Amino acid sequence: MHQKADIPQIDYWYYIENIIKEVLQTYGYREIRTPAFEHTELFVRGIGETTDIVNKEMFTFQDRKGRSLTLRPEGTAPVVRAFLEHNMSRENPLAKLFYLGNMFRCEKPQAGRYRQFNQFGLEAIGSQSPLIDAEIIQASLEIYKKIGLADLKLIINSVGCRKCRPKYLKALKDYFRDRKELLCSDCRERYDKNPLRILDCKKKQCQKEVKNSPTIFDYLCEDCKNHFRKLREYLDSLEITYQVNPLLVRGLDYYTKTAFEIISGELGSQNAIGGGGRYDYLVEELGGKYTPSVGFAAGIERIVSTMEKQAVRIPSWEGIKVFVATVSSEDNSSALKIVKQIRENGVSAEMDFLDKSIKAQMRLANKLNVSYVLIVGQEELKEQKVTIKNMSNGQQEKVAISKILPYIKTSQEE
Numbered sequence: 001m002h003q004k005a006d007i008p009q010i011d012y013w014y015y016i017e018n019i020i021k022e023v024l025q026t027y028g029y030r031e032i033r034t035p036a037f038e039h040t041e042l043f044v045r046g047i048g049e050t051t052d053i054v055n056k057e058m059f060t061f062q063d064r065k066g067r068s069l070t071l072r073p074e075g076t077a078p079v080v081r082a083f084l085e086h087n088m089s090r091e092n093p094l095a096k097l098f099y100l101g102n103m104f105r106c107e108k109p110q111a112g113r114y115r116q117f118n119q120f121g122l123e124a125i126g127s128q129s130p131l132i133d134a135e136i137i138q139a140s141l142e143i144y145k146k147i148g149l150a151d152l153k154l155i156i157n158s159v160g161c162r163k164c165r166p167k168y169l170k171a172l173k174d175y176f177r178d179r180k181e182l183l184c185s186d187c188r189e190r191y192d193k194n195p196l197r198i199l200d201c202k203k204k205q206c207q208k209e210v211k212n213s214p215t216i217f218d219y220l221c222e223d224c225k226n227h228f229r230k231l232r233e234y235l236d237s238l239e240i241t242y243q244v245n246p247l248l249v250r251g252l253d254y255y256t257k258t259a260f261e262i263i264s265g266e267l268g269s270q271n272a273i274g275g276g277g278r279y280d281y282l283v284e285e286l287g288g289k290y291t292p293s294v295g296f297a298a299g300i301e302r303i304v305s306t307m308e309k310q311a312v313r314i315p316s317w318e319g320i321k322v323f324v325a326t327v328s329s330e331d332n333s334s335a336l337k338i339v340k341q342i343r344e345n346g347v348s349a350e351m352d353f354l355d356k357s358i359k360a361q362m363r364l365a366n367k368l369n370v371s372y373v374l375i376v377g378q379e380e381l382k383e384q385k386v387t388i389k390n391m392s393n394g395q396q397e398k399v400a401i402s403k404i405l406p407y408i409k410t411s412q413e414e
């Protein structure tokens with residue numbers, strides 16, 4: 001186990017990725033890998049024409065035949081595209097999938113916000129039950145917990161459905177009509193295109209106006225109200241604590257009913273470590289039949305950064321165990337064979353590739369902090385032996401080549 005200062009970044013990534021895979025297997029989610037880019041149309045239709053992602057943040061380019069392609073800015077639309085293309089509902093009425101991969105958004109880079117970043121996400125395609133919303137939230141929180149993160153907050157909301165949301169949008173427009181001039185320029189645009197997004201504007205002037213705006217809870221239809229009530233009931237029975245925030249709307253148009261976000265106090269202004277929600281009409285929007293679904297996505301860089309800030313301890317790469325040194329270049333073939341034999345038995349081994357003197361090889365072995373140095377020389381080879389130096393106590397012993405592994409393994413266990 002290592003402390004923050006000496007943990008290479010890659011060890012965090014291995015650690016996080018392993019936990020994601022382990023936990024999601026216990027929930028029955030299977031990994032899906034989709035391409036890094038898709039037809040632009042998929043994101044325009046899926047995420048929504050009025051969203052910041054589609055309007056300002058996509059890396060879009062033309063291929064040689066003039067087709068418009070886009071580096072994926074998020075994982076849900078590509079997963080749904082693959083779900084439809086491969087007719088996955090035929091095998092299983094509820095497809096439970098997860099992904100891990102890089103995403104691209106042309107945003108202003110700052111701490112916690114990058115133009116290429118990594119997400120893991122899970123999608124449950126095919127159920128309208130709030131039970132599956134609860135499961136997705138539970139699985140995400142379990143991953144964070146296994147990773148070792150503390151003090152995370154879950155915020156939930158319902159953003160309504162096709163039936164009730166238009167009434168709420170109208171009420172919002174009525175409310176903001178006379179206040180439009182008091183809003184920031186982005187929100188003035190949002191007023192026409194997507195008034196819901198005014199609710200989560202970070203600007204003080206807008207937040208002031210949002211304070212007394214109509215609340216979604218007065219407009220939800222019976223179905224949405226029941227769905228949200230049931231979700232809270234299931235979260236309570238799982239003993240998951242949450243805050244309800246009617247202003248949580250999220251940046252993608254496809255959300256319906258449940259919207260949620262997990263935030264970490266450690267992350268400053270980019271405090272969302274993950275978020276998700278229901279997208280009951282996305283499959284339909286992309287050409288399939290009505291297939292209610294729910295999903296979640298989290299940024300891996302933000303998880304790593306929270307881990308660093310919370311000094312989460314993780315197992316780290318143990319380094320090289322054995323260095324095989326040669327007395328002269330004549331011994332290279334034998335050393336190569338010995339290294340191969342050690343590695344094949346699952347023990348890490350290294351040798352010299354730079355024609356170093358035996359002294360320099362010993363210095364390198366020291367630097368690598370190996371447990372054993374095996375010295376291969378003509379004298380020892382005549383007897384089918386090598387000299388093994390135990391680096392922790394300095395003792396040296398001649399050992400038969402056939403006994404190297406049992407020797408290393410037994411002394412390792414002592």
Ligand code: AMP
Pocket residue numbers: 074105107112113114115116117118119251272273274275276297298299300301302
């Ligand atoms: P979203 O798809 O916008 O709901 O984002 C889901 C999660 O991905 C967020 O909660 C962040 O943790 C992470 N994320 C989104 N955009 C970025 C970005 N530009 N850089 C790093 N992480 C991001």
